[in-house]
Amino acid sequence: MSVHMRKKMAILLAAAMLVGTAVVPSAFAEDAVSESQTTEGTEVPAESPAGETAEDPEDAAISKEQAEKLLRQYISIPDDYKLQRSSYSGQKLFDGEQKIWRLVFTKTVNGREMGNIYASLDSDTGQLLGFDSYSNEPGAAPTYPLKVDREAAQELAEGFIKEVAADYVPQIAFNETDGADLLPPLSGKIVHQLRFDRIVNGMPYTDNYIHLSVDSEGHVLGFQLQWDDTIEFPKPSKTLTAEQATAAVKKLAKPELAYIVTHGEGGKREPILSYGLSPIVIDAATGEELQAGGYGAWDDGVVQDAPLTEKPLSAPPKAGKLSEEQAAEAVKKAFGLPEGAKLTESNYNEYVTESGETSTSWDLSWSLMKDGKEDGYVFASVNGSTGAVRSYYGYSHSEPAATGSVLPLDQALQKAVDAVKAQLPWLTDELYLVKPNEDRYKNVAPDEIGSYRISFKHKVHGASVDYDYVSLNVNARTGKVESYDASISEYDYPSNAPKTIDAAEAVESYLNYYDVALTYRVFQEFWWEGNPLPIEKYKLMMASGEIEGSEVESKSKVELVYKLQQKPLHESVFLDAQNGEWRSRETGAVTTLEVPKPTDAAGHWAEEPLSLMVAYKALDLEDGKVRPNEKITRGELIKMLVLARNSGGGYYPMYGMDQAGSAEKSTASFADVAADSEYFAYVESALQQNLIDLGDGSFNPEGLVTRDEMAELIVRALGYNTLADYDHIFKSNFKDEAAIDNKGQAAIVVGLKIMSLSDGKFLPDKEVSRAEASIAFYRYLQKRAELQEAPLRM
Known part of the structure; x- marks a missing residue:
């Protein structure tokens, strides 16, 4: 009997016995639901993705029943989750095929689906390949700040891998940047995305990895093992050093000018001239440039060097009114x-x-x-x-x-x-x-x-x-x-070409945007009827049934390369071609590649909240300083409030788009907050959410804010402002209670420890500093999470 046959028999025996020796964690928490309603246990062949083939389940080394028992052990599937459907298929590898069982487990209560667990398993080895879980059952509100941060989630992920994929542990390394959110969270509803790359000959092969999703409560929501053991990686010979590779990239880099359209201040859309740099891939040994998308990449064609004519053939048509x-x-x-x-x-x-x-x-x-x-x-x-x-x-x-x-x-x-x-x-x-x-x-x-x-x-x-x-x-x-x-958009462009920074300067800037990374890459070339077939078209034709896999010749290649790999960023940016500054693709505002950090917040009693507000640009910096003791303005406070309520998401005016890509003009609700104001979107959003009133039609964005006013805003954001009007139901012993206009609101924010007293006084007329506002909203975020309730099920 061959070694392979003995191994297969051992696997079958182990699967049949299923003595339960594995240590199995409670691996899932659920947050959505599938719409499928097929009969429990019925064989429903799934639509195979491109590159997969339907297989006969009778040929499986591990039966469907054995696969179900293994999966229930691996991820502790509760007994009330019943097998709903299954599929058995083959997936192409670099030099072979992998046979896979895919099972779906469903929890049903009174005929209604309450949750699904999707899981897959290698039918030859019994190895867990992946799972995802979903549920429409509400759970407890996640806490803020996070109970489990990214570092703790990494430890949980590593422990889970040791339990379900121990053989892969020596071959992987945690990817510090993939899935990392550079901005601190503003909500407890966070799912950490964690990736462990395959390491080959001391270098990452990023197309093979183990990926896990872990929420901030410490539940493993998903697992994916993307691996191909049939690839033969060439031993690295002499390769370029990182410095040599960077120098080669600089010689090859050809930044290109392009216009970018942003919202601009107040949401106004306008084109800005930018420099772009396409990713570059070079041979790690020679520095020779390679095709970035692989040799089977889709080719849309070549842009010709000259325009259709040297000069326009006519003047633009005159405007009139056509019948x-x-x-x-x-x-x-x-x-x-x-x-x-x-x-x-x-x-x-x-x-x-x-x-x-x-x-x-x-x-x-x-x-x-x-x-x-x-x-x-x-x-x-x-x-x-x-x-x-x-x-x-x-x-x-x-x-x-x-x-x-x-x-x-x-x-x-x-x-x-x-x-x-x-x-x-x-x-x-x-x-x-x-x-x-x-x-x-x-x-x-x-x-x-x-x-x-x-x-x-x-x-x-x-x-x-x-x-x-x-x-x-x-x-x-x-x-x-x-x-x-x-x-053709109807924007105005300069009559003469604008003066731009030197292309070499643009390349230097992009080397702060990219890493020059040494890695393996594996790709396949497909040939059909004597012609190269781009991978995208191959997948499309396979999926549509236009071609059979047997009609296509596949040529595979493994290369050691240096490539430009984008660094993690806290926002989408572009390089301004005229002044060399990085700008936000959403707003056009000048920004940085790194999250800004105030130089004067270190050691301050409100250091963390101040840094949080600066990271989300709720507070601006001047010469790197946040100026914590300066008084906060009404505009800044509203921006802070709207960002906090929206978990940091940007707010921009809602424009209707015309067919030429131009935006309809917005109307300002307040006379002193025009559409081009930096506060316009936030003030309009606050008005729509009933956080502020229109009043006499003026907002006074540069006016200062009292503690009494801030208390009302916070209580409105919590949704308790109407309740606060019944101030007689709130017990308060403020020494200066008679001076407080919003007594119920003051009692709520103090009772929730969002705002504090000074020697028993609330000090309603005291103007709020930037630091005080920051810490109040940080505490607001904490209490908002604590006060969230799951719906009552009747």
Whole structure:
């Protein structure tokens, strides 16, 4: 008997006996529910992901019954969770296949699903591969500050791995950055995402890992073992040092200019010129650049070096007001309408742009008739003031039948270029053809091409405008433009190219944004009918059943590389190309790659709350100082309150978007907090949530705040303000009670220990400092968590 056969027999024997020797933790807590309602224990084959194959359960080394017993041991599945459905399939590995049992356990009460546990197991070895658990049963409110922080969660995760995947412990290392939230939490509803990377020859292979989800109460919510033992990793030979790799990356780096649209101050959307740098991958031994996405990466085409024309072919069209007939005529002139086309629907739309101007459009639909019957349709959208066609799509059932000839790609490209020149003549000096990869159409039958999809990139002074797009479909048999879509935003750009920082300076900045990491990468090349098949298309065609796995040739490769790996960030940023500053992608505000820390808070009695508020930009810094003893303003306090209630999430004005990507103008509720104010979004949100009143229409954002006013705000945020009006039910012995306007609110905040007394006095008229406000809201967060109740089940 072979070693493999003896091992398999031993596994079968162990699975059959199931003597329960494993130490099994209570591994799950649940927080949602599935909608499935299949019969308990019924075999329901799951839809296999791309790369998986259906298998016969009779061939499984471990039966479904044995798999269920093992899983119930691994993750302590309660008895009231019954097996609802199962699937057995094979998953492709680098050089082989893994057989997997996937089981779903469901808890049902009075015919209603109360929870699900999804679990998977290797059917040859019995190894737990993963589980996730969900429930619609409310649990106790999580505490704040966290009962289990990330460091404690890591210890729990390591203990769990030792119990369910002990053989992998020597081969993994904790990834300090993956899943780490650089911003401190503002809520106890935190799930720590913890990843342990596979270490091969002393280096991480990040495509293999163990991932766990642990909540702040210490429950393991999920586990995933992503591993492939069939990969043969080459022994590292002489490799570049980190310094040499960094130098090679600097030589290869080509930062590109592009416009970014942000909300800007007060939510105003405006384009800002940025520098971007695509991830770079180099051979670890030679420094030679490798394709970042692997050799099977999808190729959208190559942007041509020159625009369609050196100068625009015409001036922009003059604004006017088109009638329905004129809009229909614009479509007919641009793309033609077949004989018998009947206009069946038209809609006229108006909307106000960010600049306050009214923009209009006509949406039109035609039915195509032939021999008295409907033969197809045409849809189009036309700018109601200029007559420019924004989109067009036409379809006819009686298209010519496929023939043996097909329009060559070059001719299709020319037709697309001619169409764009005719439709957007005032932009031809800013539009660049994206030429598709000709390999995509090699060895493809004419009737399978259908149509060529051709796109154009918009650039202003060489900088990409990626939020704009122009694309067409050209029929490969008739040469007709079947569809056209042009979205060009109506922003103003500088007439001359802005002065930017040097590209080398941009690269240096990005080396603070990225790490140059040494790692293995493994990828597969797929070939079908003699042509390379990008991995994305391979998965799509496999999933749709268009191809069988046996029709595709797979070539695998393992490489040791250096690659640019993004460092963890506390917010999404971009590099301002004009001044070299990092800015927030959401607001456009100047920011930093690291969480800001006040230099004058160290050792302060409110150090932690002050640092918390600075991290979320509720309080600003001046020369790195938070100025804890300065008085807080009304605007700052409202911003602090809204951020605390929203667990730190950003608040931006709600804009309606027009079809060109511009935003409708917002209206300010307060005369002294305009839409471009830094406090606008927060004040409007507070008003909508009934935290503040409109009053006389002024807010006074720079005014100072008394303790009496802050007490009312906090109680409103807790939801007890109406109750506080019945102040006679609250016992208080404040020495200065007669001077307090909001007696009930003062009693609540003192009783909850959110605010404190000074020698028995509440001091209602005392103005609040930044430090005092910070610690009050920190205590508010604690009490908010304590006061949350689970719903009563009747």
